[in-house]
Amino acid sequence: MTIPESAVKEAVVRRPAPGSGRRFRSRSWEPLVALGFLTPALVALVVLRLWPTATAIRGSLGGIDTPGLGAYRSLFADSGFYKSLTTTVVFNLIVNPVQVVAALAIAVLLSQRLPAQSFWRVLVFLPAAMPGAISAILWGIALRPSDGMVNALLSGLGIPKQPFLTSPSQAIWSLVLLTSWAGVGYWMIFIIAGLSDIPQTYYEAARIDGAGWWRTFFHITLPLLRRPLAFVLVSDTAANFRLFAPVQILTEGGPRQSTNLLMYDIYRQAYSYANPEGAYAEVMILLAVMIVIVAVQFRLLRSES
Amino acid sequence: MFNQHRVAGLMKYVGLAAMFSIVAACGGSSGDGGSGDGHVTLTFLGSDPPATVQPVISAFEKTHRNTTVKYENVPFADINTTLSARVGKGSTDPDVFMADYPTIPALAQRHILMPLDDLLPAARSVLLPDGIDASTYKGHLYALPGRASTNVLFYNKKLLAAAKIKAPSIDPEQRLTWETVLQEARQAQSAGAQWGLFFDQVSRYYQLQPLAESAGGGPGLTGGGQTPALRNPGWQKAMSFYHDLFSTGVSPRGIPVTQSPDLFTGAKVAFWVGGPWWLPQFSKTAGLDFGVAPFPYFQGGKPVTPTGSWSYGVNPHTKHKAAAVEFVRWLTMDPTGNEALFQGRFLPPANLKALDAYYAEVAKVAPSGTGDLIKYEIGHTGVPRPRIVGWLQFDEATTNMFEDIRNGQSADAAITAADGRLKEMLARVPS
Secondary structure, X not given: OOOOHHHHXXXXXXXXXXXXXXXXXXXXXXHHHHHHHHHHHHHHHHHHHHHHHHHHHHHHHEOXXXXXXXHHHHHHOOHHHHHHXXXXXXXXXXXXXXXXXXXXXXXXXXXXXOOOHHHHHHHHHXXXXXXXXXXXXXXXXXXXXXXXXXXXXXXXXXXXXXXXXXXXXXXHHHHHHXXXXXXXXXXXXXXXXXXXXXXXXXHHHHHHOXXXXXXXXXXXXXXXXXXXXXXXXXXXHHHHHOXXXXXXXXXXXXXXXXXXXXXXXXXXXXXXXXXXXXXXXXXXXXXXXXXXHHHHHHHHOOOOO | OOOHHHHHHHHHHHHHHHHHXXXXXXXXXXXXXXXXXXXXXXXXXEOOOHHHHHHHHHHHHHHOOOEEEEEEEOOHHHHHHHHHHHHHHOOOXXXXXXXXXXXXXXXXXXXXXXXXHHHHHHHHHHEOHHHHHHOEEOOEEOOEEOEOOOOEEEEEHHHHHHOOOOOOOOOHHHOOEHXXXXXXXXXXXXXXXXXXXXXXXXXXXXXXXXXXXXXXXOOOEEHHHOEEOOOOHHHHHHHXXXXXXXXXXXXXXXXXXXXXXXXXXXXXXXXXXXXXXXHHHHHHOOOOOEEEEEOOXXXXXXXXXXXXXXXXXXXXXXXXHHHHHHHHHHHHOOHHHHHHHHHHOOOOEOEHHHHHHHHHHHHHHOOOOHXXXXXXXXXXXXXXXXXXXXXXXXXXXXXXHHHHHHOOOOHHHHHHHHHHHHHHHHHOOOO
């Protein structure tokens, strides 16, 4: 939101009311007030983000049996860790664009003039309102190979029953399905907000110039959606890199470690194996990978202005 | 817009708001903790359904008027990680908690259990010896055993009759072999049963160790728990048997432990291996005509049943030591308390006096002879799980191995993979 220039000028130039008897210093109190309002957010940022990160850095370097970089060295010597890392990266390279594109497509669809538009939007968003653990359990039942709802549907369509979560090749994609069911609706809301921010004048101008639907979409809608899309992509990436609940509830990293995502491995290191240094080291590596990927995403979605 | 007075007032509010948010973020006050009038509130953590624990707590509070107990329920699979995260990091809460027998060495080593040596002499005379052994680590008593366990073979009479299979005898001398059970399971399926055989705690070490032990494979560990020993003919035989159950369609994939009993109560499976604690529920299930037989064994091998159960321990950081110890003592060494436990959830008690009351109850909900069968198995065929500090790692690695085999990986490949991972994991465990 931009503040009109005229209002800014007015605020700067205002004099104290006559008879107030006090003199204004130049606006040295403004930054202080701003700081005051920001304090709760800054405190939360430090306490919930920066301090735990510092703890993790220190913890990863300070084991009794693994001083210095020992924890990292053990990690890189563990074949299970490499598998977990590659599984996580591949998972994210696929699931994030898929979810963002799906959210975009549905947002665009539900921004057209449709009957009962609000109803459809609520319906698509509803899965996101369900707690993740519950939707994981329900999907676990729906994906049961012998008698689950999904295989019943597939059988009805003449498709053979699938193993889903019991197969090393299908388990991870079953998790993609599960998380996208809730995720797409959630991110759709942000893109709808971004779409409604685009002034109609641009579309009118495009129509007058005779542009078709696709041209309008690629040359007006998408460029003006850069900011919301960047936000959605980065937030979705962060959320998917930290995926944990469905793994713990449904697969426990299996079958054959095919769903052993980093977050689950970190949890196991910390609490099952009582190896906090290894867990901290793994957290730092996860953070590093996320930073690299998010930096690449920012680059790709950077506005040309 | 702004004048100095208003700004000063505003700053006061902002400062107060910031302070409140910091204080709120630092967490609220700890529990009331028994000040002044001597009333104590204990927190009790476990994996039993709350409905089964409330009657036990009520019975305790009736005879201990100055103590209140608050129960917190956590899924079985999460108990150890919860305890590691809370008690392991110094939290004073929970005061008392359930500890599965084989986890006790690991919990003791991580200082999550308070030694209870004062109670050891008295405990020996009233509790099952297997439970006392399991609750002891390096010569100290770290928890008090409250429960014992065993498994039996449940069968659906109607499904067996439809296949003209003779109902198995409840006499341990006439125990069926796994080979026979498999054959009869297939027959039952041909006659209409959806599934032939299934397990209560599918893909858990507790459930499958007896198969490997019966086939002569041992527990899967040697060297005081430091070295895996899965690559032997006994484990190979047991795991191939397990693999074939699922790959030939006798047992279903993808159904977790929590959904297993529904298969038996829904009459979807002919044979179901599980604990006697399901007897009350099965006997109340309308239309379920079931029988009980001894836990099978491999031909040529010895009969082995799963055993071991829950102990109750005290948090070393608890602020209410006396009350917590008294609660644990009442739950286990006091026959009234231990009886209240099995009235809540029907597991065999570890208290010798309460056991007699238990067998009397079994007679009300099970076919005749079941009580004697349970007594026999607990006394003669139970082989406990290994008690090692690396138990949690071992349990997890074997669970993953069982699930991989269940989902189609060959027994050989799964055993080799698990053996390799265990070598790495157990090497990092402090002895």
